Amino acid sequence: MDAIRVNHLSFSYDGQTDVIKNVSFSIPKGSYTTIIGHNGSGKSTIAKLLIGLMEPKTGTIEILGKELNEASLYELRDHVGIVFQNPDNQFIGSTVADDIAFGLENHCVPQKEMQTIIEESAKKVGMQDYLNSEPTKLSGGQKQRVAIAGILAIEPEIIIFDESTSMLDPQGKASINKQIKALHSQKDRTILSITHDMEEVAQSDFVIVLKDGVVRLTGTPMEIFEHEKELEEMKLDIPFALKISKKLVDENITDKKVCTLDEVVDQLWQLK
Amino acid sequence: MNNIALGRYMPLNSSVHRMDPRAKILILLLLMIAIFIPAGVFGYVAIGLFILFSLMISKLKISYALRAMKPIFWMMIFLLVVNVLVIKTGTPWIQWGWFTVYSDAIYQTLYIVVRLMFMIVLTTILTATTKPLDLTLGIEKLLKPFEKIGVPAHIIAMMISIALRFIPTLIEETQRIMNAQASRGVDFENGGLKEKVFSILSLIVPLFVSSFDRAEQLANAMEARGYDPNKKRTRYKVLKMTGLDIVGMTGSICILGICIFICITKIGM
Amino acid sequence: MAIEINHLEHVYNTDTPFEHKALHGIDLSIPEGKVTAIIGQTGSGKSTLVQHLNGLLIPSAGSLDICGFHIQPLLKIKDVKQLRKEVGLVFQFPEYQLFEETIEKDIAFGPKNFGETEENANELVRKILPMVGLDESYLQRSPFELSGGQKRRVAIAGILVLNPKVLVLDEPTAGLDPQGAKEMMSLFMELNQVQKKTILLVSHDMEHVMRYCDHVVVLDHGKVLQESDVKTFFEHPEWMMEVGINPPAIVRLKVMLKEKGFVIPDEILNEEELIQCIKGQVMIHE
Numbered sequence: 102m103d104a105i106r107v108n109h110l111s112f113s114y115d116g117q118t119d120v121i122k123n124v125s126f127s128i129p130k131g132s133y134t135t136i137i138g139h140n141g142s143g144k145s146t147i148a149k150l151l152i153g154l155m156e157p158k159t160g161t162i163e164i165l166g167k168e169l170n171e172a173s174l175y176e177l178r179d180h181v182g183i184v185f186q187n188p189d190n191q192f193i194g195s196t197v198a199d200d201i202a203f204g205l206e207n208h209c210v211p212q213k214e215m216q217t218i219i220e221e222s223a224k225k226v227g228m229q230d231y232l233n234s235e236p237t238k239l240s241g242g243q244k245q246r247v248a249i250a251g252i253l254a255i256e257p258e259i260i261i262f263d264e265s266t267s268m269l270d271p272q273g274k275a276s277i278n279k280q281i282k283a284l285h286s287q288k289d290r291t292i293l294s295i296t297h298d299m300e301e302v303a304q305s306d307f308v309i310v311l312k313d314g315v316v317r318l319t320g321t322p323m324e325i326f327e328h329e330k331e332l333e334e335m336k337l338d339i340p341f342a343l344k345i346s347k348k349l350v351d352e353n354i355t356d357k358k359v360c361t362l363d364e365v366v367d368q369l370w371q372l373k
Numbered sequence: 374m375n376n377i378a379l380g381r382y383m384p385l386n387s388s389v390h391r392m393d394p395r396a397k398i399l400i401l402l403l404l405m406i407a408i409f410i411p412a413g414v415f416g417y418v419a420i421g422l423f424i425l426f427s428l429m430i431s432k433l434k435i436s437y438a439l440r441a442m443k444p445i446f447w448m449m450i451f452l453l454v455v456n457v458l459v460i461k462t463g464t465p466w467i468q469w470g471w472f473t474v475y476s477d478a479i480y481q482t483l484y485i486v487v488r489l490m491f492m493i494v495l496t497t498i499l500t501a502t503t504k505p506l507d508l509t510l511g512i513e514k515l516l517k518p519f520e521k522i523g524v525p526a527h528i529i530a531m532m533i534s535i536a537l538r539f540i541p542t543l544i545e546e547t548q549r550i551m552n553a554q555a556s557r558g559v560d561f562e563n564g565g566l567k568e569k570v571f572s573i574l575s576l577i578v579p580l581f582v583s584s585f586d587r588a589e590q591l592a593n594a595m596e597a598r599g600y601d602p603n604k605k606r607t608r609y610k611v612l613k614m615t616g617l618d619i620v621g622m623t624g625s626i627c628i629l630g631i632c633i634f635i636c637i638t639k640i641g642m
Numbered sequence: 643m644a645i646e647i648n649h650l651e652h653v654y655n656t657d658t659p660f661e662h663k664a665l666h667g668i669d670l671s672i673p674e675g676k677v678t679a680i681i682g683q684t685g686s687g688k689s690t691l692v693q694h695l696n697g698l699l700i701p702s703a704g705s706l707d708i709c710g711f712h713i714q715p716l717l718k719i720k721d722v723k724q725l726r727k728e729v730g731l732v733f734q735f736p737e738y739q740l741f742e743e744t745i746e747k748d749i750a751f752g753p754k755n756f757g758e759t760e761e762n763a764n765e766l767v768r769k770i771l772p773m774v775g776l777d778e779s780y781l782q783r784s785p786f787e788l789s790g791g792q793k794r795r796v797a798i799a800g801i802l803v804l805n806p807k808v809l810v811l812d813e814p815t816a817g818l819d820p821q822g823a824k825e826m827m828s829l830f831m832e833l834n835q836v837q838k839k840t841i842l843l844v845s846h847d848m849e850h851v852m853r854y855c856d857h858v859v860v861l862d863h864g865k866v867l868q869e870s871d872v873k874t875f876f877e878h879p880e881w882m883m884e885v886g887i888n889p890p891a892i893v894r895l896k897v898m899l900k901e902k903g904f905v906i907p908d909e910i911l912n913e914e915e916l917i918q919c920i921k922g923q924v925m926i927h928e
Contacts, residue, residue, distance in 0.1 A: 191594035202609035207599035271888040336821035341891035372924035553739040558755030578741035
């Protein structure tokens, strides 16, 4: 079964120009999928549609086999969590514990069970020592980790990251990327990440490339990166590891193109 | 910004800090009523002792409470001057040429000043010993019975707590925009009326734009996490009354009782 | 003339419980006409340092000399407006400073504050707009209907229109997509090369620093930890690791290869040389 299935989806903000144009794709359960595209390609709009913050103009969205509509909306939100871009504007509680509790309160989790869940979720993202900290005392990366903890507390099957690292400093970025990878390796969780970071894309299972509201390419990272010309047209870059790997192949040093630094180093080490 | 004493939470560990916010709000309300009942010196002494005792067990410094009174100091002086000029009843105390200061002028001023002082100290104790969020929660719980007659207690509380949560963020943002505009040659201190208007516009407009942005993003985040103001929610924080809460409330009810008694019977006035 | 910073210290909220020393004696000489990167973690004092450059902050101790201005504690800067005209400061996410009804008015706001007539200011706006990649059709549009990247261009134009000698940029590419970031950096490089402007770039992006900067300053806990030319800097990945900065991909690859026993000289910083170096150390497929 697919975690997410999108059929002929269109959306328009002003009722005239469509920002999402007849988009269809499906995301297998348990996969780590990335969506890439230039600013304004419609990536974030899709994320908002997937969690029902806006209604599609035409087309349907199915989450775990169930159609997303007004009736199923609140039930489906038990299964889908989202981390947004700006760490400041999604911190609702006045302390870390309060913020993690917010989702639990909305989902009517009994008060007695909350403390344990809060502590466990905070621990999963390494924030267990900050439960009573106020948001102004936290860095951007820490706030994003709290946002993740708030979602983990609900234990959704699908987690969406909407450019969640783009406003963070390198350490924040690294800590969130590590967290995303760890989340994916656990359970049967489906991760959908909207990103500009080609190194992250290289590590995902499946990539969707958007341009001007249309799906232009889909496939594994290697399949996507084969279309270098098209990517360039869409103002997207290929990762550094692949650039190096291509040159290594051209020089007849290695025989297979790869797209992460780890793989490049492994290949070379085998030849040493 | 840092020297505003009134309304600031002081993170100390005292039994007053640990009290139930509902009890503290109720005590404040009861004593406020008591303060406005004319119950002569006895009444004020009773209230004063209660306040002094609360201040002591709250571990707040007296100087801190006094600092909260700074803003009304000039008001007191003004009041005194007006009263001295206007009130011409009671016994004449000081005579200075054609000018006489009557006893009632002094008493009247004193009464008002004492009332104001009591109210300020009480509010200061409440806000200094109660975290803003707990205060909101207390207000929400106290308003709960009124939900039946259409008071949206939960929504009011949520609005207050979000506003409180974003105050530091907005202060930071204001500073940043002021710096950015100063770098474009805006002088926030000097200049004529026209320059003043422009410099304020250059601050307010971006502040509004970014606040609306934030509000929209925050609303999305809240909705995505399953928030619906009209749906049933459980609460993480629960409030529990303890011994001191009962003692405090009983005490303030007694004081209110005494004041009412004195006011009606005029005993000791 | 270079920017000279001597024993600069800055303390926030002096004599309050919130007192905080952000800069502990900074000594720096920033070369004229070059692109200098200022890097360091969040909280290292970068923002505090750059706010001294146009007089938004006054040092608590020490002094600095910039564009003929001497700035020291307790001394009011005589003509602070002139200083702010010569040293243009672009803050992080500058799109949040836009406020006028039209793009023309917004960009002209700066020059008018500095005493230009309306006509002259509008003339300057017309000259600056193409530089940031927008044409005249934008002049009468509202800045609020633009995309994020375009808003930032308008905001940056609002500083460039003042024609500053020194341009200080705080994370100018944060939040832009890679293509937008590239275009933004090319614009700054052109300003540096054609108009010989001195540029200070506060950045987290080491790929940008490596590609575009001449000189690197590393701040850590309010002190200068390293100062060197860009090449020497990237030959020492340990300097970056020490302050928790993610080195550029090529440097990371070198470190990873070295861990596996490859011998790679420090001075190799481009792909071709790296490949040639590896070639000699592996068996070649036939």
